[in-house]
Amino acid sequence: MITRVFAIARAEMLILRRNWWLVMATGIMMLFALALTFAGSAPSGALGVDMLTVSVASMTTLAVYLAPLLALMMAFDTIAGERDRGTLALLLTYPAGRGEVLLGKLAAQVTALGIATTLGLGTAGVVAALSGGAGEQSVIALARLIVTATLLGAVFLVLGFVLSALAKSPAAAAGLAAGLWLVFVVLFDLGLLGAVVMDDGGFFTRVIFPWVMVANPADAFRVWNIAASDGVAMVSGLGGAAQMLPSWAAPASLLLWPFIGFGMARAAFARLEP
Amino acid sequence: MDKALIIRAASKYRGKVRVLNDIDLCVAPGERVALLGHNGAGKTTLMKMILGLTPLSGGEITIGAARPGSAAARRDTAFLPESVNFHPTLTGREQLTLFARLAGGGADIEALLDRVGLGEAMDNRIATYSKGMRQRLGLAQVLLGRPKLALLDEPTSGLDPLSRQDLYAIIDELAAQGTAVLIASHALTEVEAQTDRIAILRQGLKVADDTLANLSRIAGLPTRLRILARSGQAERIADETGGIRINGTSVEIYCDADTKMMELRRIAAMGDAVADVEMTPPRLEDLYRYYAKGGQA
Ligand SMILES: Nc1ncnc2c1ncn2[C@@H]1O[C@H](COP(=O)(O)OP(=O)(O)OP(=O)(O)O)[C@@H](O)[C@H]1O
Ligand SMILES: [Mg+2]
Numbered sequence: 001m002i003t004r005v006f007a008i009a010r011a012e013m014l015i016l017r018r019n020w021w022l023v024m025a026t027g028i029m030m031l032f033a034l035a036l037t038f039a040g041s042a043p044s045g046a047l048g049v050d051m052l053t054v055s056v057a058s059m060t061t062l063a064v065y066l067a068p069l070l071a072l073m074m075a076f077d078t079i080a081g082e083r084d085r086g087t088l089a090l091l092l093t094y095p096a097g098r099g100e101v102l103l104g105k106l107a108a109q110v111t112a113l114g115i116a117t118t119l120g121l122g123t124a125g126v127v128a129a130l131s132g133g134a135g136e137q138s139v140i141a142l143a144r145l146i147v148t149a150t151l152l153g154a155v156f157l158v159l160g161f162v163l164s165a166l167a168k169s170p171a172a173a174a175g176l177a178a179g180l181w182l183v184f185v186v187l188f189d190l191g192l193l194g195a196v197v198m199d200d201g202g203f204f205t206r207v208i209f210p211w212v213m214v215a216n217p218a219d220a221f222r223v224w225n226i227a228a229s230d231g232v233a234m235v236s237g238l239g240g241a242a243q244m245l246p247s248w249a250a251p252a253s254l255l256l257w258p259f260i261g262f263g264m265a266r267a268a269f270a271r272l273e274p
Numbered sequence: 275m276d277k278a279l280i281i282r283a284a285s286k287y288r289g290k291v292r293v294l295n296d297i298d299l300c301v302a303p304g305e306r307v308a309l310l311g312h313n314g315a316g317k318t319t320l321m322k323m324i325l326g327l328t329p330l331s332g333g334e335i336t337i338g339a340a341r342p343g344s345a346a347a348r349r350d351t352a353f354l355p356e357s358v359n360f361h362p363t364l365t366g367r368e369q370l371t372l373f374a375r376l377a378g379g380g381a382d383i384e385a386l387l388d389r390v391g392l393g394e395a396m397d398n399r400i401a402t403y404s405k406g407m408r409q410r411l412g413l414a415q416v417l418l419g420r421p422k423l424a425l426l427d428e429p430t431s432g433l434d435p436l437s438r439q440d441l442y443a444i445i446d447e448l449a450a451q452g453t454a455v456l457i458a459s460h461a462l463t464e465v466e467a468q469t470d471r472i473a474i475l476r477q478g479l480k481v482a483d484d485t486l487a488n489l490s491r492i493a494g495l496p497t498r499l500r501i502l503a504r505s506g507q508a509e510r511i512a513d514e515t516g517g518i519r520i521n522g523t524s525v526e527i528y529c530d531a532d533t534k535m536m537e538l539r540r541i542a543a544m545g546d547a548v549a550d551v552e553m554t555p556p557r558l559e560d561l562y563r564y565y566a567k568g569g570q571a
Contacts, residue, residue: 007375011364086359090415093325093353094376095345248358274327 004096008104009111016074016112025070025112029120031068032057037124052125059121060225063149064218068181070116071153074109074162074175077122078267080170089274098269106157106262113153121146144228146220151254155182155217157261158261165268188216210244220253278303279324283333284497286478293319295478296333299506301454303422305369306445308465309458311475312566316456318356320475321425324456325353332456337423342376352421356428356458358412362401362547366392366411376389380421390414391440401482405432413444424448430464466558474565478500482565486558493564496528499537507547515540 016022037051053259082088091101102138125142128134160177167173192213199205213219279301286294292318301307309317322328324335326343340346360369367383374381387396390410395403403411409432416424426445430438438461445468449455459465465472472489474482482489503511503523512519515537517527529537534553541548 003378004376007372011361011368011372014368015361015363085361086355086357087361089322089327090323090353090355090358090412091376092327093348094373095348095378096376097345221417273329 001100002240003254005100005104007242008096008101009107012105012108013111021074022112022115023197025074025116026119028070029116032062033121033124034127037060037128043139044142050129050134050138052129052138052142054132055125055128056136056138056145056225059124061144063117063121063145063152064222065185067149067153068111068185068218069125071109071113071156072160072177072181074112075157076167076173077170078105078109079164079272080173081164083272084170092274093193097133099266102161102262102265106154106161109157110150110154113148113157115150117153118146121149132205141225141228145225148224148254151258152217152221155254155257156184156259158258158265161265162261162268165265165272184216185187185218191220193219195252206244211249214245214249214253217254217257218249220257223251226255276302278305279456280336281320281324281333284320284330284334285332286316286323286328287331288477292370293478294323294475295363297475297478297480299473299480299483300325301423301456303452303454304449305471306449306455306457307471307473308469309456309473309475310460310462310465310562310566311458312477315475316478317475318427321353321427321456321458324423324425325351330527348421349419352416352424352453352529354412354416354424354429356431358408360400360411363399365397366403366414367396367400367405369411370396370414373415374418377419381418386417387411388413389417390444406434409433410437414439417444417448419446420451422452424453424455426455428458428460430459430461436460438464455535462558462562465504472558474562476566476568482561483569486561489561489565490556491531492532493556493561495560495564496530497534497556498554499527499529499534499541500552500554501525501527501541501548502550504547504549511544511547536550537563 011173033055037055039058068081082091092098096104108109114245125134129139159180160173163176163180164173167176199209211228214223223245227245227250277300279299281299284294284297285292297316299320301393306515309320319328320455322338323330324342326341326347330342335342337347338350340350352526364372366387370383370387384393384396387393390413392407392410392414395407395547400408400411409429413429416426419509423490424445429445434443442464445455457465457469466486471485472482473480484492499517500520501511501515501517501524503525505523508519508523508525511517512525515525515527516526520526527537538551538553541551
């Protein structure tokens with residue numbers, strides 16, 4: 001089984017390298033991370049934290065949008081594209097089971113995303129540290145950011161697989177992926193914000209809201225990075241909701257989601273007739 | 275278990291439409307069976323059911339002793355899809371290496387690609403391959419890992435005449451090593467010469483399944499005898515044999531398999547009046563027309 005998963009992962013990795021996806025994703029990550037680091041360099045002295053901390057805070061906000069976007073862009077075509085090209089039927093007649101096919105493709109795509117995140121955010125972090133200083137705390141915060149951003153990407157990779165298995169065509173899968181991104185990353189927070197405003201500090205705001213929020217992997221990612229670092233929390237000014245939750249809530253959400261999503265993708269893929 | 279593939283009463287509904295209707299079909303190891311039928315008759319659907327890609331609505335299929343789609347069945351089965359396709363950015367060698375790793379055998383990739391005539395192009399991307407080259411790559415993956423059952427869906431489509439001969443040589447090799455081969459095809463003349471048995475589907479129904487000789491006998495299609503007469507004798511021969519004059523010097527008679535020898539003796543008895551006799555038994559094309567139209571010649 002391992003050799004088959006590995007074989008699929010190797011071929012997938014080759015394709016991601018060949019079609020420039022890896023280079024583009026890394027480039028986009030690096031570009032935005034560097035831009036944000038320099039745009040956010042002003043308040044560092046005022047708050048009394050080093051520049052890397054400020055940079056990590058800005059990059060956390062960036063990664064909430066960018067990691068899911070890149071992941072979905074890569075994942076939406078995974079099954080729908082193979083089916084559309086007519087390569088899926090033949091692949092599925094080989095001894096690799098459908099779970100192994102998914103696992104192999106996921107392994108390659110997570111690796112690619114990990115490389116893009118590490119190089120992209122890492123470069124910006126190094127630049128920030130060189131120009132404005134870094135402490136032990138802020139270096140740990142950067143490492144945590146890179147790992148959790150990759151994890152967040154993995155969540156949206158498997159969610160992209162679900163859409164890719166359900167959609168009738170790659171175009172439909174792309175549309176669904178765009179919708180999914182909008183819901184999880186933008187509309188969900190807007191909706192919650194609206195509810196909190198209407199509730200006006202009532203039961204919902206104090207008890208339910210933090211849990212609903214952390215159930216969204218994108219928010220769990222934000223909360224994890226902010227709650228774990230006082231410096232980052234201070235700079236981003238978003239510590240409030242995070243403090244109402246036990247410290248395990250956000251990591252649990254972000255770590256559970258890839259498994260839930262993979263199970264859903266596996267189920268959707270099982271019903272697909274190539 | 276002496277059959278490589280057993281299909282019993284297999285049916286398939288698509289919505290309310292019955293695409294396949296109670297199909298029975300067996301293929302023995304080393305046997306080459308042609309699966310014929312009009313467009314949309316259900317040939318590809320039947321193959322996908324054997325592969326476990328499409329679920330059955332009724333009946334059962336066993337490959338050796340395994341269910342369609344089970345790990346054992348997938349290990350023992352090779353498939354060449356109709357209009358086969360691969361990932362365009364991989365090279366032929368990379369694609370075949372992937373399949374070889376999935377099949378779990380240590381196949382000699384280069385030798386295989388050489389065997390199907392892709393030796394020169396194996397390190398080019400598949401995007402640059404012609405249709406026939408993709409078809410050859412598809413054939414190469416069939417040869418990985420000594421399958422017990424090979425399902426070939428229109429394997430000669432897109433191949434040039436020489437490549438077709440190569441293909442049938444490869445199919446013969448497969449059959450000789452004990453692989454049961456099921457070939458869906460529209461190329462009747464090729465199939466006629468290259469397979470042991472012929473099954474014909476018509477609108478999801480199996481209307482014929484036998485050797486070419488037996489099918490001819492059952493259909494009772496006539497053999498054509500064309501007699502070339504010596505000058506001036508055509509009229510007399512036509513009168514005596516009850517045949518039809520088709521031009522100044524030739525007469526045609528149609529006879530059954532049973533009366534064929536009698537007719538020949540009669541013609542031989544005419545002595546010098548007959549210059550030559552040409553005998554044409556019913557071809558697969560005639561048989562196909564007969565069975566595909568539902569029993570009318
Ligand atoms: N995925 C599908 N969904 C709905 N109907 C289908 C599907 N695949 C095939 N069919 C229908 O099943 C019938 C049989 O199709 P099939 O592809 O098996 O024919 P075929 O014998 O292979 O034809 P051809 O010679 O053109 O390849 C057709 O009527 C077709 O419309
Ligand atoms: Mg077909």
